[in-house]
Amino acid sequence: MNKYIFKRVIGIIPLLFAISLFTFVFINLIPSDPAEVALRLNKTPVITQELLEKTREDLGLNDPYWVRYLNWVTDAMKFDFGVSYVRPSRTVAQEIMTGLPNTLMLSGLSFVLVIVLSLPIGFFCAIYKDSWFDKLMRGFIFITTAMPAYWVGLMLMWIVSIKMALLPTSGNYEGFKSLILPSVTVALTYISTFIRLIRNNMIENMKEDYVLYANVRGLKQRNILLKHILRNSLHTCVVAIGMSIPQLISGTIVVENVFAWPGLGTLCIDSIFNRDYPIIQAYVLLIGVLFIVFNLLFDIIQVMIDPKLRRGME
Amino acid sequence: MVKRLLRHKPAVITLGIILFISLIGILAPVIAPNDPYKVDLINKFASPSFEMPFGGDQLGRCIYSRIIWGIRPTLGLAFITMIGTIGLGLIMGLIAGYFRVCDEIIMRIVDIMLAFPSQVMVFAVVALLGIDVRNVILANVFIKWAWYARMIRTNVMKYKEKNFINYSRVIGNSENFILLKHLLPSIASETAMLASLDIGWAIINISTLSFLGLGVQAPTPEWGAMLNEAKEVFIANPIQIIVPGVAIILVVSLFNLLGDYLRDALDPKEVM
Amino acid sequence: MAILDINNLNLTFHNKKKSTQILKDISFRVEEGECLCILGESGSGKSITMKSIMGLLDRNFEISGTAMFGDIDLLSVNKETLRKTRGKTMTMILQNPMVCFDSLYRVGVQIKETFQEHTSWSNAEIYNQSVNILNKMQIRHPEEVLKKYPHQLSGGMLQRIMIGIALALNPKILIADEPTTAIDSITQFEIMKEFIRLKEQKVTMIFITHDLGIASLIADRVLVMNKGCIVDQGSFVEIKENPTNNYTKQLVAKKMAVMASFKSIMGGVQ
Numbered sequence: 125m126n127k128y129i130f131k132r133v134i135g136i137i138p139l140l141f142a143i144s145l146f147t148f149v150f151i152n153l154i155p156s157d158p159a160e161v162a163l164r165l166n167k168t169p170v171i172t173q174e175l176l177e178k179t180r181e182d183l184g185l186n187d188p189y190w191v192r193y194l195n196w197v198t199d200a201m202k203f204d205f206g207v208s209y210v211r212p213s214r215t216v217a218q219e220i221m222t223g224l225p226n227t228l229m230l231s232g233l234s235f236v237l238v239i240v241l242s243l244p245i246g247f248f249c250a251i252y253k254d255s256w257f258d259k260l261m262r263g264f265i266f267i268t269t270a271m272p273a274y275w276v277g278l279m280l281m282w283i284v285s286i287k288m289a290l291l292p293t294s295g296n297y298e299g300f301k302s303l304i305l306p307s308v309t310v311a312l313t314y315i316s317t318f319i320r321l322i323r324n325n326m327i328e329n330m331k332e333d334y335v336l337y338a339n340v341r342g343l344k345q346r347n348i349l350l351k352h353i354l355r356n357s358l359h360t361c362v363v364a365i366g367m368s369i370p371q372l373i374s375g376t377i378v379v380e381n382v383f384a385w386p387g388l389g390t391l392c393i394d395s396i397f398n399r400d401y402p403i404i405q406a407y408v409l410l411i412g413v414l415f416i417v418f419n420l421l422f423d424i425i426q427v428m429i430d431p432k433l434r435r436g437m438e
Numbered sequence: 439m440v441k442r443l444l445r446h447k448p449a450v451i452t453l454g455i456i457l458f459i460s461l462i463g464i465l466a467p468v469i470a471p472n473d474p475y476k477v478d479l480i481n482k483f484a485s486p487s488f489e490m491p492f493g494g495d496q497l498g499r500c501i502y503s504r505i506i507w508g509i510r511p512t513l514g515l516a517f518i519t520m521i522g523t524i525g526l527g528l529i530m531g532l533i534a535g536y537f538r539v540c541d542e543i544i545m546r547i548v549d550i551m552l553a554f555p556s557q558v559m560v561f562a563v564v565a566l567l568g569i570d571v572r573n574v575i576l577a578n579v580f581i582k583w584a585w586y587a588r589m590i591r592t593n594v595m596k597y598k599e600k601n602f603i604n605y606s607r608v609i610g611n612s613e614n615f616i617l618l619k620h621l622l623p624s625i626a627s628e629t630a631m632l633a634s635l636d637i638g639w640a641i642i643n644i645s646t647l648s649f650l651g652l653g654v655q656a657p658t659p660e661w662g663a664m665l666n667e668a669k670e671v672f673i674a675n676p677i678q679i680i681v682p683g684v685a686i687i688l689v690v691s692l693f694n695l696l697g698d699y700l701r702d703a704l705d706p707k708e709v710m
Numbered sequence: 711m712a713i714l715d716i717n718n719l720n721l722t723f724h725n726k727k728k729s730t731q732i733l734k735d736i737s738f739r740v741e742e743g744e745c746l747c748i749l750g751e752s753g754s755g756k757s758i759t760m761k762s763i764m765g766l767l768d769r770n771f772e773i774s775g776t777a778m779f780g781d782i783d784l785l786s787v788n789k790e791t792l793r794k795t796r797g798k799t800m801t802m803i804l805q806n807p808m809v810c811f812d813s814l815y816r817v818g819v820q821i822k823e824t825f826q827e828h829t830s831w832s833n834a835e836i837y838n839q840s841v842n843i844l845n846k847m848q849i850r851h852p853e854e855v856l857k858k859y860p861h862q863l864s865g866g867m868l869q870r871i872m873i874g875i876a877l878a879l880n881p882k883i884l885i886a887d888e889p890t891t892a893i894d895s896i897t898q899f900e901i902m903k904e905f906i907r908l909k910e911q912k913v914t915m916i917f918i919t920h921d922l923g924i925a926s927l928i929a930d931r932v933l934v935m936n937k938g939c940i941v942d943q944g945s946f947v948e949i950k951e952n953p954t955n956n957y958t959k960q961l962v963a964k965k966m967a968v969m970a971s972f973k974s975i976m977g978g979v980q
Contacts, residue, residue, distance in 0.1 A: 142550045150566055270690035272642045272662075274649050275683040278669060282676055337810035339766055341824045341875065342797030351823075352812050359814065374558045378646055382669070393650055396565040404565045411558045419553065431859040432813050 129424055136416050143412035144200065148193050151405045159185060161209055205406040210398045216406045219391060226296060227387035230380065231372040233303055234310035238372075239365070242315050246322025247354065253327060261323075265316040273375075277309040277382035294384040306383045310376055314368065321364055325357040332356075359430060366422030370414040449699035456692050463509030472500035474507040474659045483675045492681050495664075496671045497657075501678060504659035505685055511660040513689070515575060516640040520633050522579040527586025528629075534587065535594035536617065544587065551584035560643065564652050574653040578643055582636070589632065593625040600624075635697030638690040645686055661686050712778075713883050713914050714740040714763075719775035719785075721755075721762050721938075733759060733938045736775070740883065743912040747929035747946070749919060749961070755938040756918045760885050764802065765792040780882065798828040801876035805888040807868035811860035817871060818856030824875055843874035847904070866897030873904060877913070884908070885916045890924060902927060922962065926950075934958045 159179040163171050180186050184195060199205070205216035249258045268276075284305060285293040296302045329335065330353055338348045377389030384390065388407060395403040427433045443449055462469055471489060481498035484490055492501035534544040563577035597603060598621070606616050645662025647653035649669075654660035656667050661682040668678035721733035733755050740746050748756045761767055763777040763784045777784040779800060784792060796802075804810050811820055821840045825831055831839065837856075844852035847870040860868060869889060876884055886905065890898040902924065908915065909928055919925055925932060925946065932949045934942040934957070942949060942958040953959040 139550060139553055143554065150562060153566060266691065266694070267687065270638065270642075270687045270694060272646055272649070272683075272686060274646055275665060275679070275686065278665070278672065278679050279683065282672060282679065286673055333804065333806055333809040334812045336766065337804055337872075338812070340764070340796060340802045340804065341827070342793050342795070343823060343827055344793070347823070347827075352814075355814055356812065370555060371557070374555045377557065377561065378650065381650055392561060393652075396561060396569070396652065399565075401565070404562060408558055408562045411555050415553065415555050430814070432861050 128427060132420055132423060136420050139416050140413065143409065143416065144197055145193070147405050147409045147412070148196055150408070151196075151401055152189075152192075154399075154401050159183060200409060206402050208400055208403055210395075210400045216402045219403055220388065220406055220410065223386060223388040223391040226385060227373060227376055227380070227389065229303060230306055230310065230376050230385060230387055231369075233307035234314070234376070235369060235372055237307060237311035238314050238318055241311070242318035242322060245315075246319045247326065249319065249323040250326035250330070251349065258323075261319060265320055268312055268316045271313070273309060273313040273378050274382050276312050277306070277379050280305050280309055281383070294382075296386055302383075302385075306376070306379050306385050309379045309382070310372065313379075314372060314375065318365070318368075321361055322357060325360055326353055329353045329356050359426075362429065363422050363426050366425065367415075367419055370411065370418045373414060374411045443700065443703050446699060446703035449696065449703050452692055452696045452699055456689075456696065459509060459689065459692075460513060462506060463513060466507045466510060470500075470503035470506040472503040474499060474504040475657055476500075483671075486677075492677055493675070495675065495678055496667070499657075501664075501681055504664060505661070505681060508659040508661045508664060508682070508685070511654055511658060512641060512645065512662075512686075515571065515644050515654070515660070516637050519575050519578045519582075519640045519644065520637055522575060523582045523636070524586055524629060524633055526579060526583040528590055530583065530587035531590025531594060532617075535591035536598065536621065541591075545591070548584040548588050551581070552588070556581040560647070561652075564647065569652050569655075571654050574644055574647045577647075578640060586629070586632075590625060590629065593628060594621060597621055597624045631697065631700040634693055634700060638693035638697070641686065641690050641693070712739040713742050713780070714916075715776075715778040716763065717776045717778075719759065719762065719773070719777065721758065721767075722772045724770050724772060731938065732771075733762070736940055738933055738940065738943065740914060740916060742914055744930040745909050745915040745917055745928055747917045747919065747925040747932045748935060749922065749925055749932055749949075750935035751920055751961075754935045756920075756935050757887050759935075760802065760887060760916065760918065764796055764800065764885075765789065794828070797824060798879045799882045800885070801879070801881040801883075802885040802887060803869070803872050803876050803889045806892040807872055808860075808865050808892070810872065811868060813860055815859075816856065817858055817860060817863065817868075820860075821856070821871070821875055825878070828879055839878060843878045844871065846877075847871065847874040849874075864897070865893040866900055869893060869897070869901055870904065873901075873908075877908070883914045883916065885918070887918045888920070889917075890919070890921075922950075934961065 157176070159176050160171060163175060163179055168175065184192060187195075203217050205220075207213075207215050208219055211219075245261055249261050252258055281293050285291050291305050292298045292302050294302075334356075335348060335353060338352055373388075376385075376387060377392060379385070380387045380389035381393050388410075392404060392407045394400070395407075471491075476499060478494070478498035481490065481494035481500075482496060484494035484498065486493045490500045490502060492505070495501055495504070530544055530548075533539050534541040559581045560574075560577045563580055564573050567573035567576065603616060603620055606620055611619075644653055645660070645665070648655075648660050648662030649666045651666055654663045656663055664682045665679060668675075668682070672679045716739070717737050719733055719736040720731070723730045723732055736755075736759055738746070748759070750756045758767070762771065762773050763779075765784065767773070773785055775785060779795070782791065782795070784795070811817065818837075818840060821843075822833075822836050825836045825839060829836075840856055841852045844855055849855055849867060849870060855863065855867070855871075863871075873889075889905070890901050893901065905915075905917070905928055915928075917925070917928055929946045932942075932944065932946050933940055934949065934953075934955065936957045941955040942953060949958060950962060953962050
């Protein structure tokens with residue numbers, strides 16, 4: 125088991141290398157001269173050619189690429205991404221840390237909503253396959269997959285906040301109330317995938333021989349469904365669910381913008397407009413690392429909860 | 439494959455509707471009653487009328503005409519994205535699977551591409567290249583090609599071992615002939631099916647970027663860009679968000695439906 | 711006295727597009743203490759006959775006829791009664807032991823849940839009984855085996871556990887659905903010895919197989935099925951010597967050679 129975990133952890137190193145290389149290349153491809161930016165940030169009145177040369181030397185921009193990459197990686201590990209181009213008084217880390225709690229709150233609530241809703245819905249769709257409920261839900265899934273998240277957000281805002289005046293339209297000024305609409309929107313765009321996942325998985329499991337044998341032994345339908353079929357389906361779904369967590373975190377990007385939610389997504393889009401490259405870079409790196417880590421984590425969890433795989437490892 | 443498809447009535451009907459919508463887009467200058475760009479402040483938020491079936495927007499432009507003209511960029515950009523994606527995926531897939539050149543390297547790259555959060559990658563690429571429609575397409579191709587490359591490679595490997603290909607080689611047909619006459623037609627059907635499923639995805643993605651102001655720019659009547667303009671004024675004129683939104687849902691649904699039907703017609707396994 | 715009496719069992723499968731008749735006018739009886747062998751190729755309707763009387767088919771199947779088990783009609787009785795019958799007075803052994811147990815639970819837990827369903831035994835009694843049936847099935851270290859997950863045990867072992875569970879509650883009838891098909895031939899031989907022992911103990915059995923050789927070892931009476939119909943029935947010797955039906959003739963002729971060699975091997979042991 126420990127050997128397996130060790131092997132998996134080693135396995136993510138190339139991925140981490142790739143994502144860091146991507147972001148490093150990214151920051152170096154941008155069509156602006158970091159030295160010039162740095163000088164402007166220091167409010168240097170006249171930028172001369174010599175001054176630029178000197179700054180380049182000071183910032184290590186004349187070093188070979190691999191030296192710069194190593195320096196950059198070491199800084200990134202310390203969560204040091206320099207300062208924002210647009211608001212030089214704030215470091216990139218500060219900006220990220222301001223947005224992160226909001227984004228985590230939003231994706232956290234969405235995740236809870238998705239799980240709480242899609243589990244029972246998928247469960248009942250599978251048990252009552254082809255019933256009116258199942259058909260209704262399939263229709264719902266069909267429509268929601270075709271709906272762009274931002275449009276769902278706009279419609280909810282219009283109906284719930286403006287027509288019914290129940291919730292605030294945007295921003296994060298009213299605590300939990302402000303959180304509801306954005307998270308419902310995010311949840312709506314992910315829920316169909318989950319319902320489908322759980323439903324189809326359960327239906328697949330129902331065809332398995334162990335269910336037939338449980339029936340042969342005269343077990344109660346409820347026990348078979350909850351103890352055997354549901355548990356087996358959840359085991360197969362757990363990886364998909366775990367890996368969707370970073371997807372939820374990055375998926376808030378659009379919805380945050382619709383509701384002017386002060387999270388990472390809004391920060392990222394604003395930075396794209398402002399060409400605030402260090403922030404975009406840090407954001408991409410952060411989400412990339414999150415993806416890799418969650419992938420790893422849930423791969424390991426899957427092995428740990430499945431007796432078949434677990435024993436195979438020992 | 440085409441024959442099997444034509445026998446599947448719902449697929450033919452869906453395809454017909456999609457072609458019809460495309461035709462409306464092509465004939466937009468003839469069909470649209472008004473100039474989609476003509477600013478006419480008298481008609482600001484005009485209510486629906488015979489001249490303007492959906493009324494006017496914040497600049498008094500005819501929403502109906504803008505929707506019709508919007509078919510062109512919305513569908514067109516999605517098509518271009520898919521052609522680019524499949525093209526790149528096909529080339530990479532063939533290089534890896536058929537010619538076996540740098541197979542290992544290409545597949546490693548594909549693995550890495552597939553491991554990354556595509557949604558964030560799109561934004562990163564657009565940020566890097568600058569805000570422009572072309573870059574949005576490039577970004578979408580960039581995040582999606584790997585998926586097709588892997589699929590095409592798998593298919594190529596599968597067909598390469600088939601007897602009719604071996605036979606063709608034995609009777610002395612050139613590799614080019616085999617590739618063009620046998621291999622490509624064989625993998626075309628599956629690829630076409632997957633592509634039609636992904637057009638819906640491309641439409642949503644491109645319109646999302648346009649909505650955020652990173653893609654098609656106002657005043658071009660792309661549906662996402664229309665929604666971007668509408669988000670400032672929808673309290674006064676909600677029809678401006680309803681109409682383009684419904685248009686997107688309708689078209690995306692049609693493509694999703696087509697994809698389901700194609701899978702149904704070509705591979706009669708149970709699908710949800 | 712007939713334990714099970716099936717009359718005019720018809721089974722139709724309804725699909726969105728069409729309906730297919732799967733079983734046609736199936737009628738037969740199983741007497742107490744006898745072993746009835748149902749013989750037929752795969753797809754001839756052997757297993758599904760058993761599934762339909764045990765109520766294991768879904769709503770897409772339409773069943774008609776009667777199946778008297780003691781004084782209850784299995785085809786019209788309510789689901790709850792049928793469920794309580796299953797696994798207690800009417801038990802079944804399936805053909806693929808490796809996939810019949812839920813891989814997430816230890817074997818002991820799965821034995822326990824069966825007993826909990828049909829008895830009011832305490833945990834200690836259940837545990838003793840579990841050890842007991844494993845002992846009876848000649849499984850070594852039963853305490854250890856109960857703690858294992860299904861994939862840690864061999865197919866033969868799981869098959870014996872399945873037989874053990876089926877016999878634990880002294881059923882009136884035991885249905886064995888090709889219990890030897892999915893396991894290797896050495897284990898097959900072991901399992902067949904188990905069944906011969908049961909036959910000697912006068913356990914009422916329905917034994918489903920496509921193998922005439924296996925049938926010859928165990929059958930008191932044979933029922934031949936083809937395409938959803940019973941085409942022939944009688945004692946094993948009758949069927950072998952004087953098949954009335956063309957299909958049976960074919961089947962017997964085809965299996966004769968195989969059977970001869972099989973018998974010579976098995977005969978040597980008995």
